[in-house]
Amino acid sequence: MKDHQLKPWQVLDSREVYQAPPYIRIFRQKVRVSDGRVVDDYHQVQFMDFVMVVASTADGHILMERQYKHGIGGETLVVPAGTISPGEDPLAAAQRELLEETGYAAEDWRSVGSFVTHANYGCSKAYLFTAQNARAVTVPKSGDLEDMEILLLRPEELHAAIRDGQVRSLSAAAAIALATHPDLIRCG
Amino acid sequence: MKDHQLKPWQVLDSREVYQAPPYIRIFRQKVRVSDGRVVDDYHQVQFMDFVMVVASTADGHILMERQYKHGIGGETLVVPAGTISPGEDPLAAAQRELLEETGYAAEDWRSVGSFVTHANYGCSKAYLFTAQNARAVTVPKSGDLEDMEILLLRPEELHAAIRDGQVRSLSAAAAIALATHPDLIRCG
Numbered sequence: 024m025k026d027h028q029l030k031p032w033q034v035l036d037s038r039e040v041y042q043a044p045p046y047i048r049i050f051r052q053k054v055r056v057s058d059g060r061v062v063d064d065y066h067q068v069q070f071m072d073f074v075m076v077v078a079s080t081a082d083g084h085i086l087m088e089r090q091y092k093h094g095i096g097g098e099t100l101v102v103p104a105g106t107i108s109p110g111e112d113p114l115a116a117a118q119r120e121l122l123e124e125t126g127y128a129a130e131d132w133r134s135v136g137s138f139v140t141h142a143n144y145g146c147s148k149a150y151l152f153t154a155q156n157a158r159a160v161t162v163p164k165s166g167d168l169e170d171m172e173i174l175l176l177r178p179e180e181l182h183a184a185i186r187d188g189q190v191r192s193l194s195a196a197a198a199i200a201l202a203t204h205p206d207l208i209r210c211g
Numbered sequence: 212m213k214d215h216q217l218k219p220w221q222v223l224d225s226r227e228v229y230q231a232p233p234y235i236r237i238f239r240q241k242v243r244v245s246d247g248r249v250v251d252d253y254h255q256v257q258f259m260d261f262v263m264v265v266a267s268t269a270d271g272h273i274l275m276e277r278q279y280k281h282g283i284g285g286e287t288l289v290v291p292a293g294t295i296s297p298g299e300d301p302l303a304a305a306q307r308e309l310l311e312e313t314g315y316a317a318e319d320w321r322s323v324g325s326f327v328t329h330a331n332y333g334c335s336k337a338y339l340f341t342a343q344n345a346r347a348v349t350v351p352k353s354g355d356l357e358d359m360e361i362l363l364l365r366p367e368e369l370h371a372a373i374r375d376g377q378v379r380s381l382s383a384a385a386a387i388a389l390a391t392h393p394d395l396i397r398c399g
Contacts, residue, residue: 041294057358094333138381145282170245182394193326197385208369
C-alpha cells in the first residue's frame, strides 16, 4: 500500500487562540500543504485523551450505559468510558473507569487499538479495550455529571440497538462495532 | 431499556468564546446537570457535519484512500468523506464526495446511520453510507488540501489493515466496522 510517498504538511506558524485547561486548547496554524499551497487558518484542537471499554460478562452480556449526553442533547447508549488522568496508563484508566462507572472488574483485558478522533483537527486519542469475564465487585461511584442506567445486553440486543439508532455517539458505535466484528477481533 | 427517566441538562447561559466560520464555533455554557449541580464552564463545539462512504466494486473490493492527515500528523487509510455544504442533503453530499475524491459513481446507496462525533461537546454529525457496485466514471478532482492515493482493497486486506493500525482515524475505522459488520448490516 505504498505506491507513492505522501508529502507531510509543514507548520509555518502556530498560535493558541482559545484555551480552557485541561479540557480544550485551540491552535490556529499557518501550514504549507502537500502541493505547496499555504493555508493561513488551519486549526488544531486538543481535547483530553480517553478510554472506552467493551466489557462482557461470563454469560455473554455486554455492559452498556444509558445516559443523557449534552453533546447529543438527549439520551444515548454508550460504553463505559472516561478521560485519562495526566501520566496515567491507558489500560489503568480503562480499568479505573469501568470500576468507577459500573462497579465491575475483569481479569481478561485486551487492546482493540487506539485512534485519533478527528483526522483533520486531531482532537484526542481514543484507546479501546475489551474486558471479558467482567463481574460486579462494588457499587458504582463515577462522580460523573451524567445520570445513568447500567444495562446488560446480549450482543444481538446491542446490535439491534445500533441498527435502531439508539447508539447516537460515533465513538460508542465504533467501540462496539470494532470490538464485536468477527473479522476484526485480535487474538493473543 | 427505559427503567428510569434520565433528566436532561438545562442550559442557563451560553456564550460564544471562539469562532472561525464556517469551520469552528466554540460556546461556553452554564448548565444545570441532572442532579441539580450547576457547572459554569461546560463547552459545546461546532464543526461542520460530514459524510463518509464505504464504497465497494462489483467484484467486492472496497475503495479506500491513503492520505497524510494533519490531525494525525502522518499517513492513514480513510474512506471517501467530506463536509456537507449548507442546505445539501447528506446522501447528495456522499455521492458528490465519492465522485470528486475518487471519480467513482454507484447506483446502490444505503444509509448506515448518523452519529454525533463527540457525546459531550457535540462537534458534528457524521452520516454514513454504503455504495455498492461502484465503478470509475471520471477522473478524481477533489480540490482537497490532502495528497492522496486511491486503493481498492479486498475486505480481508482492509480488516487486516485495521488490526495492524493502518486506519488511525476513529471515524474511518467506525465507518468500515459498522458497514462491514455482519450483525449490523441493514436490509432494504
